[in-house]
Amino acid sequence: MVEEDYELFPRREIEKxxxxxxxxxxxxxxxxPVGKDLLSSVEQLNSSINNMLELFKNxxxxxxxxxxxxxDSAARIKxxxxxxxxxxxxxxxxxxxxVAIADMVKEMKKKPIPKPVSHPKPIPPASPSPLGPTPVGPSPSPPPLGTPPTGLDFPPPLGTAPNPLGPAPPPPPPAPSIMPPPKPEKKGFFGKFKK
Incomplete structure (x- = not known):
């Protein structure tokens, strides 16, 4: 074995x-002091990193x-x-x-409304004779040839004879014009969201 040189130290120094x-x-x-500064800087850095992590989390x-x-708002908008x-x-x-109703009204205004034509009804004979009534009294003599006939000898023209049922009813009043309802006041798109 090789022996090495060694020194003896007191036990206190070794303990120290x-x-x-x-x-x-x-x-x-x-x-x-440099170590203390370094330690405080590391602590500040640690605190800043913790604050930054909290900020990122938020x-x-x-x-x-x-x-x-x-x-949610996209679903509501949809x-x-x-x-x-x-x-x-x-x-x-x-x-x-x-528009269809307006077109119908225009067509109705363009077409004249047909008025009912009242045809006078013939006066029923007073006697059941098929040849007509028999005059009471002297019969009128026919006018001589060459004289113009008078209006008394012929029956009155159609439409001028008195109606035995009474006067004809007045024509029906014209149909009331169908007007579209007034347009409602527009509120706009954003008026719906006002409360």
Whole structure:
């Protein structure tokens, strides 16, 4: 065996060195002013990183909430669009009906309304004789040839004879004009959302 040189140290110094080694293991920076500054800087950095992580977490939560709100509002907007499409379709059908009625009214105004023609009814004979009534008294003599006939010898023209049923009823009043209903006041698209 090779013998090495060695020195003897007092036990206190060895104990002191062991304590310093343990202290350095626990606090490698040490108690120097530079070490203290470095330690406080690391603590501030740690606090800042924690704050930044909290901020990112809040931002992520806010983005999730906004995304959910966006999908909810998109669904509501889709529902409103469907309702508006139905209303537009109904308005289109109503407009077609109004135009058809207006065309019918124009056609009715262009065509003259046929008035009922009253034909006088013949006066029934007073006697059951098929040849007509028999005059009481002297019979009128026929006019001589060459004289113009008078209006008394002929029956009155049609339409001038008195109606035995009474006067003819007046013609019916003209049909009332069918006017489209007044247009409702438009509120606009954004008037629906006012409360």
């Amino acid at each position: 060195l062991k304590e310093e080694v343990e202290l350095l293991k626990r606090n490698p920076i040490g108690t120097t 931002a992520a939560d806010q983005m999730k909430f906004e995304e959910k709100e966006k999908t 529902e409103l669009e469907e309702k508006l499409d139905k209303i537009i379709d109904q308005n289109y059908k109503i407009a077609e009906g109004v």
